[in-house]
Amino acid sequence: MYSIDESFLGLTGTVRQVQRAAAEIRAAVYQSIGVPVCVGVSSTKTLAKFANHVAKKNSNMEGICVTDLMNPAVLHKIKSRVPVTEVWGVGANTGQKLTGMGIQSIADLADADPHLIRKKFSVVLQRTVFELNGTRCIGPVEERSNKGQVMFTRSFSQPVRTKEQMREVMSFYAQKAAARLASEGRYASLMTVMAGTSRFAATGQAFPSTQIRLPHPTRDPILLTKLAVAAMDEVLEPGYDYVRGGVILSGLSTQPAAEELDLDFGELAHPNDQKKSGADGEQISQMMSQVTQRFGNSAIGLGRSGMLAAPEWSMKREFISRRYTTDWRELPVVDA
Structure with a gap:
């Protein structure tokens, strides 16, 4: 490729x-x-x-x-x-x-x-x-499947100003990142959440971000969502016009940890959440992946991401091509 x-x-x-x-x-x-x-x-x-x-x-x-x-x-x-x-x-x-x-x-x-x-x-x-001149010098290059991180970052169509709106963003983006992990058959041990204003914003600039060491390598969408929302809550300064946000998962591996690490997350993750991120979390991840593969990415979501209508801050897509073959609402209409 x-x-x-x-x-x-x-x-x-x-x-x-x-x-x-x-x-x-x-x-x-x-x-x-x-x-x-x-x-x-x-x-x-x-x-x-x-x-x-x-x-x-x-x-x-x-x-x-x-x-x-x-x-x-x-x-x-x-x-x-x-x-x-x-x-x-x-x-x-x-x-x-x-x-x-x-x-x-x-x-x-x-x-x-x-x-x-x-x-x-x-x-x-x-x-x-x-x-x-016919001498081969460029050999075959294997496709790189061992990417060091999974990123889900987007620019917003409208500025995000409140913590409640940013919680929706982090919830949605964390689940999308978890879905990508599941599709690649990998697990993450480190999460980074970030947001940012325009560098030319007249109302002021802010670029909150933080890293979270996960309790164990996981792709559990429930755990990742809770941690992403809670982590951004800790660093976000409301009142600024945030125009972008993202969730980055790194420290990737192909197997979950055999044992959960005994880490103190304070209020970020309850011990019960860590237990759920084992077999139950794996089942939820697989179930959500199967549903989205069959019915589309917007068919299912957890919490704030289970919304039928796209939120106001959704990614800028004013130049997206018409989806005639994948969206009933965009089927071409012919008048004869």
Whole structure:
């Protein structure tokens, strides 16, 4: 996975077999998603990106470019016409410096001395030169699944001024963060809650935040919600126009602790709450995850988050795309 809409895939076989595989991929994406895509196939990732660019710009290729099936003279002619800034990883600033050295096209960069490129720029651009000449330098990268934290932070559509409103925020955000932990099969041992005003607020600035060491690694939405609400209550200064807030869970692990730590949380967590965050908390987490997967994120919530209507402070979403396929209220209406 390279980005939200782009991936690399290693293929083996003859050139014709690879071409057929590319056509099958393109057809499958269009049938499943309804979006036309282009597939570029070559011997390195950089050349595959270039091939994808060629496929996009030439409608006669029907969305597929396999460089090994192209006439070498035609391929070189295209490289000499495509600006060097179209190369994967070459930005505008690097492009200007390359132009100053007389390197204006992809063909020019491929013909450049790789040792000079490394001296003038970096080893990364040197690898690009090697890749443009068919030498693989960028291997497969495994998707990082061991993220160090789970964050749920948002800007509010309207300022939050009171403790009661901020309790709603913390309740909602803590449950969302707990749901993400459950979806990833992980547990957290540290929670950070934060809020903030605009740095340009005329009424004053405030950025309350605090960290809580959890009684044991957990993803229990009830415990996390209670702790988040209570912790923010301790540090929030009401009266300011808070425009953002968030809950961050860290100290992640794939297993809950075998024993609960004997920590003194004062009024933040009652001993009974710690007991509930064991088997009962796990069952609640699983149940809520199953309900939201089947009926949507707004189908269930605990306490202040179990609201049918979105609160006034909900995230700014004035530019959200219409959800024709997932929300009955946004189905298009056709008059005939």
